[in-house]
Amino acid sequence: MSTPANPTTEQVRSASERIGWGKILAAALGILCIPLLWYAPLPLEPRTKHALAIAGFMVIFWIAEVIPHAITGLIGCWLFWALGVVPPRVAFGGFSSEAPWFLVGALFIGLMVTETGLAKRLAFAILSSVGTQYSRILLGFILTDFLMTFMIPAGPPRVILLGSIVLGVVASFGLDTKSNVARGMILAIAFSATLFDKTIIGSTPSILARSLIVEFGHVPVYWSKWFIAYFPLDVINILAAWWLILRLYPPEKDHLPGGRAYLRQQQEALGPWTAPEKRAAVLIVLAVVIWATDFVHHISPAVVGLGIGLAANLPGIGVLAPEQAKKINYSIFLFMGTNISMAEVLRETKALDVMSGALFGFLAPYIDNVLHSTVILYWSAFVAHLVLASETSMISVTMPLVMQFALENRLDPFAMGMVWSFATGGKLFIYQSLVLIAAYSFGCFNARDVFRIGLFFLIAESILLLLVVPLYWPLLGIG
Structure with missing residues (x-):
């Protein structure tokens, strides 16, 4: 038995x-x-x-x-x-800082744009204007990704939205998800999103990075200055992504069969502009204008972001119903608040001094000029990101240490923080980014694709920083 x-x-x-x-x-x-x-x-x-x-x-x-x-x-x-x-x-104490509340506003703004259909309308408007040639459609998706960063700050939902549109375009080409057309477009929007999430304050990592630079570096960080400082990198990387994808994944078909008819059909399906779409567009434009002029009025980007996000929920002014607002994932708010709280505790107990000395003490003799500091910071951050795969965790754990090191060695905390934050955009493996994980779910590419494209951008962006940091940033008063 x-x-x-x-x-x-x-x-x-x-x-x-x-x-x-x-x-x-x-x-x-x-x-x-x-x-x-x-x-x-x-x-x-x-x-x-x-x-x-x-x-x-x-x-x-x-x-x-x-x-x-x-x-x-x-x-x-x-x-x-x-x-x-x-x-x-x-x-x-992290919940009394700006970053978690900026994030809540960004989540509401992203929800507002997707729920009203404004994001999809913008995407098809751009695609209709670039033509039916594959190379132009590819560039159109990259540009759409860039522009939608202002409206949907979080990379994963932006990639999922654009990815669903990509699959529709791929089907119109008469191809499947394993084709070069599908692979190229999905990889383009994924890697572009990982870059734009660092260069425009609005995504979780960039919001957190800005907050920690302000809190621990004791310097003001304006939305406008952050955007202008990275803008040349945005432009060059848009063109680089376009060129690289076309070379690595030549399309099976150069033109979209019946392309204009397909795009026109998709636009007609959206119908005329609705009142919620118009209100959402007004709120988005208002937010971007106030953010872009913060060097004049000095209103915190967090105040603007949360204000616009709350306005989106007001009857008569906003566009979100109570049922829609329940779709917000507030756990990321708790995660960011506790991240910053941990950093505050480490500073309060002097543990931050100990960690900074242990991790960065050996670097001090080598950081004797702008070029050396840029190279060392960039590649040190990349190595840290291999271990701390989550961008948010990596920034929350290491950025206070970078700020401490900058202050102790009389370096510009803003410049060092921006280089450190930008380096988290370098990816070689899918696990390093929720954006890549979201894109991978479409089944269009594999780990080898990510590694070789990631390696190209990792090296290219380090070279670009060596030009931008010493030559361009000082013109903006950075460095």
């Missing part, structure tokens, strides 16, 4: 299979990190050790994605408070 299986054992086995052994080991390491650092015989103040212990737990859980990022962040902040490391005003 067989012995019945132990239900508890079966439950543990099924849970292990569901979670994965890698995450289980990471969870054990993260939890073990707390007592190991807490009681480690290090020549540090107790508060400093305790802050490092909890921060280590948070970083390990974020890297391995053991549980949702927001939950990890909340647990860590609660531990800072519950274990007496810092008072609650510091443990949750």
Whole structure:
């Protein structure tokens, strides 16, 4: 007679299979990190050790994605408070900074544009104007990606929206998702999105980077200056992406069969402009105008972003119904708030000084001019991004250290922060970006495609920075 299986054992086995052994080991390491650092015989103040212990737990859980990022962040902040490391005003101090609220506004703006159909109308308007030749359609998608960054700041939803339009165009070519046409266009919008998310303040990583530069670098960061500083890189990378995709993935067909008829059909299906679309367009234009002129009025981009996002929810003025507003993913708000809170705790407990000295102390002798500092920062950030795959986690953990290093060595925190932030746009592997993961879901490319295109942009952008940082940025008062 067989012995019945132990239900508890079966439950543990099924849970292990569901979670994965890698995450289980990471969870054990993260939890073990707390007592190991807490009681480690290090020549540090107790508060400093305790802050490092909890921060280590948070970083390990974020890297391995053991549980949702927001939950990890909340647990860590609660531990800072519950274990007496810092008072609650510091443990949750990140929520009093601008970045989480800027993000909420950006999420509302993105939802407003997609729910009204304004984003799709803009996409087809641009595609209709570029013609039916494949090379022009490809350029049209890249330009659309750039312009839509102002309206849908988050890269993944932007890529998903454009990707669905790409598949419709590919079908009109009479091709499938494995064709060069499909592969080229999806890769173009994906890699362009990873760049634009860094050069225009609105995505989660750029909002967070700006906030940390202001908070820890003690310098003002204007939306307009950020955009103008990166604009030459945007233009060159648009052209570079267009050229590279055409060379690597020559199209099976040069022209879209019945192309104008297809595009006209899609535009007609959208119908005339609706009142919500018009109101959404007015709100978007208003936001961009105020952002672009912040060097005159000095109104925080976060104030503008949240204000426009809230206006989108007001009856008569806005366009979002209560049911639509429920689609907002507020967990990213919690994640960003706890990210900044962790950095605040590390600064309050002097742990930031210890980490900065350990990680960047050896770099000081080599950063003796603009060219050296640009090269070292760019490639150091790239290496850090290989380990801290999440852009948000990478910036939240390392940017305060970069700012500390800049202040201690009398370097421009704004310039160093911008180089460090821009370097997170370099990707060689799909896991490094939610944008690439979203694009990969369409089944049009593989890891080899990502590696070779990513390598091209990684090298090209480092060379471009060597020209822009010493020659162009000083004209803007950066550096």
